Amino acid sequence: MFLTATLAKKVPELTLYFWIIKVLTTGMGEAMSDFFVHTYNPYLVVLLGALALGIAVLWQLALRGYNAWVYWLAVSMVAVFGTMAAGIVHVYMGIPYIFSATFYATVTAAIFVLWYLSERTLSVHSIFTRRREAFYWAAVLATFAMGTAVGDMTAVTFNFGFFGSGIFFAVLIAIPAVAHRFFRLNEIVAFWIAYIITRPLGASFADWLAVPAYQGGLNLGKGAVSIALWVLIGAFVAYLAFTRKDVATPG
Numbered sequence: 001m002f003l004t005a006t007l008a009k010k011v012p013e014l015t016l017y018f019w020i021i022k023v024l025t026t027g028m029g030e031a032m033s034d035f036f037v038h039t040y041n042p043y044l045v046v047l048l049g050a051l052a053l054g055i056a057v058l059w060q061l062a063l064r065g066y067n068a069w070v071y072w073l074a075v076s077m078v079a080v081f082g083t084m085a086a087g088i089v090h091v092y093m094g095i096p097y098i099f100s101a102t103f104y105a106t107v108t109a110a111i112f113v114l115w116y117l118s119e120r121t122l123s124v125h126s127i128f129t130r131r132r133e134a135f136y137w138a139a140v141l142a143t144f145a146m147g148t149a150v151g152d153m154t155a156v157t158f159n160f161g162f163f164g165s166g167i168f169f170a171v172l173i174a175i176p177a178v179a180h181r182f183f184r185l186n187e188i189v190a191f192w193i194a195y196i197i198t199r200p201l202g203a204s205f206a207d208w209l210a211v212p213a214y215q216g217g218l219n220l221g222k223g224a225v226s227i228a229l230w231v232l233i234g235a236f237v238a239y240l241a242f243t244r245k246d247v248a249t250p251g
Contacts, residue, residue, distance in 0.1 A: 009066055009128060010060070010063070010071075010128075010133050012071060012246035012247070013245075014191070017236060017240055018246060021236050022195070022202075024202065024229050024233050025072070025079045025233060026200075026203050027203060027206030028233060029076065029078075029083045030151075030207060031206045031209075031210050031222045031223075032083075032222070033049070033081075033084045033087060034083070034207075034222045037088070045084070046081075049084050052077050052081070059073075059074070060073075060133075061133060072233065076233065078144050082148060083144070086100060086104065087152075089149075097152050097157050098153055098157060101150045104145045104146035107146070111135065111138050111142050115132075115136075115138075118135070121188075122188050124136065143195060143196045143199060144199050146199070147198070147200045151165055151199065151203045154200065155204060155207065162205070162217060163208045165204035166204035168204075172201075173197040209225050
C-alpha cells in the first residue's frame with residue numbers, strides 16, 4: 001500500500017529550464033566530485049557523498065508533491081555521488097573506462113527492464129506512486145554513473161579531449177530530438193536517450209573549464225567551476241520556485 005499510494009506528480013515539467021538545470025548539475029557534479037576526491041581522503045569523501053545523497057533522496061521521497069528546491073537538490077547530490085561512483089572505480093580500482101561504462105550501462109538497462117515489467121511505463125509523466133518514484137531515482141543515479149564513465153572514456157580513452165567530447169555530445173544530444181520530431185521516435189525513448197547524454201555533455205565542458213592547459217583546459221580550477229555552477233543552479237531553481245513555470249497547469 002505504501003509503495004502504490006497515489007501521490008501528486010513528483011517531477012517537474014520538461015521545459016527548457018529542466019534541460020538547462022540538468023546540464024548545469026552534471027557539470028557541477030563532475031567539478032565538485034573531482035575537487036573533493038582529489039583534495040581530501042577519497043574514501044571519506046565518497047562515504048559523505050553517499051550520506052548526502054541518501055538524505056536528499058529520502059527528503060524527496062517523503063514529500064507528497066513536487067518541490068523545486070528539494071527535487072533539484074536530490075538531482076545535484078545524484079550528480080556528485082554518481083561521478084564519485086564512476087570515477088573511483090577507474091582511478092582507485094584501475095578498471096578501464098570502457099568496462100565501467102559497460103557495467104553501468106548494463107545496470108541502467110536492468111533498472112529500465114524491471115521498471116517497465118513492474119509498471120508497464122517508463123514515462124516521467126506518470127510518477128504518481130512511491131514505487132515508480134523509487135524506480136525513477138534508481139534510473140537517474142545509474143544514468144549519471146554511466147554518463148560519467150562514457151564521458152571520461154571519450155575524452156581520455158578515445159583521445160577526444162574534454163572540449164572535443166563536449167562538442168561531440170552537443171551534436172549527439174540533438175539526435176533523439178530530431179528522431180522524435182521527424183521520424184516518430186517514441187517520446188519516452190527520446191527523453192531517456194537525451195537525459196543520459198546530458199551527463200557527459202555537462203561534465204565534458206566542466207572539465208574543459210577546470211583542468212590545466214596541459215590537459216587541454218582553461219585552468220579555472222575544479223573548486224571555482226563547481227561554485228559558479230552551484231550559483232547558476234540556485235538562480236534557476238529560485239526562479240522556478242517563484243514562477244512555478246515547471247509545474248503543470250490544470251487542463
